Amino acid sequence: MTQExxxxxxxAQATKTDDEGGTKSQDEAEEPxxxxxxxxxxxxxDNFGFDIYRALSEDGPFERITAEPIPGAGTIDxxxxxxxxxxxxxxxxxxxxxxxxxxxxxxxxVFSPVIRAPAKRPAADEGEE
Numbered sequence: 001m002t003q004e005x006x007x008x009x010x011x012a013q014a015t016k017t018d019d020e021g022g023t024k025s026q027d028e029a030e031e032p033x034x035x036x037x038x039x040x041x042x043x044x045x046d047n048f049g050f051d052i053y054r055a056l057s058e059d060g061p062f063e064r065i066t067a068e069p070i071p072g073a074g075t076i077d078x079x080x081x082x083x084x085x086x087x088x089x090x091x092x093x094x095x096x097x098x099x100x101x102x103x104x105x106x107x108x109x110v111f112s113p114v115i116r117a118p119a120k121r122p123a124a125d126e127g128e129e
Contacts, residue, residue: 005124008050009045022108033084033091033120034085035089035095035097035117036083036084036085036086037052037084037085037099038082039111039112040064040080040082041073041080041082042078043077043078043079044073044075045075046074046075046103047072047073047075047099047101047102047104048071049067049071049102050069050070050072050082050084050099050102051069051099051100051102052065052066052084052099053100054086054095054097055096055097055117056071056096057096058096058114060096062096062098065088066084069102070104070121072101073128075103089117089120090122091119092119092120092122092123093120094116094117094118095116095117096116097106097114097117098110098111098112098114
């Protein structure tokens with residue numbers, strides 16, 4: 001299966017992790033909001049890993065936010081699940097992400113469509129009292 005075929009048979013999504021509906025004790029500090037990207041590959045061929053890119057608009061500009069690639073599984077015929085947590089966000093902004101795959105030979109290909117992660121809470125209106 002080629003990298004392009006992998007893209008067609010994979011899923012990627014951004015999910016919110018701060019709205020899980022659980023109750024917290026008063027002593028438990030509120031966790032800072034994060035964006036969590038989850039994706040699955042049906043199989044992989046010579047996959048070195050993945051880089052994550054982020055932007056403030058769907059059209060970019062996109063900036064790589066992974067310091068090092070997320071390790072891939074090389075060559076495997078079994079589904080693989082991946083997770084990336086972006087904890088450097090402003091909870092009042094929408095963010096846009098895409099995932100790029102990197103082959104063992106260093107070839108980079110866009111792996112996912114652009115994924116929108118909506119704001120976690122509305123921006124405070126400075127004019128309201």
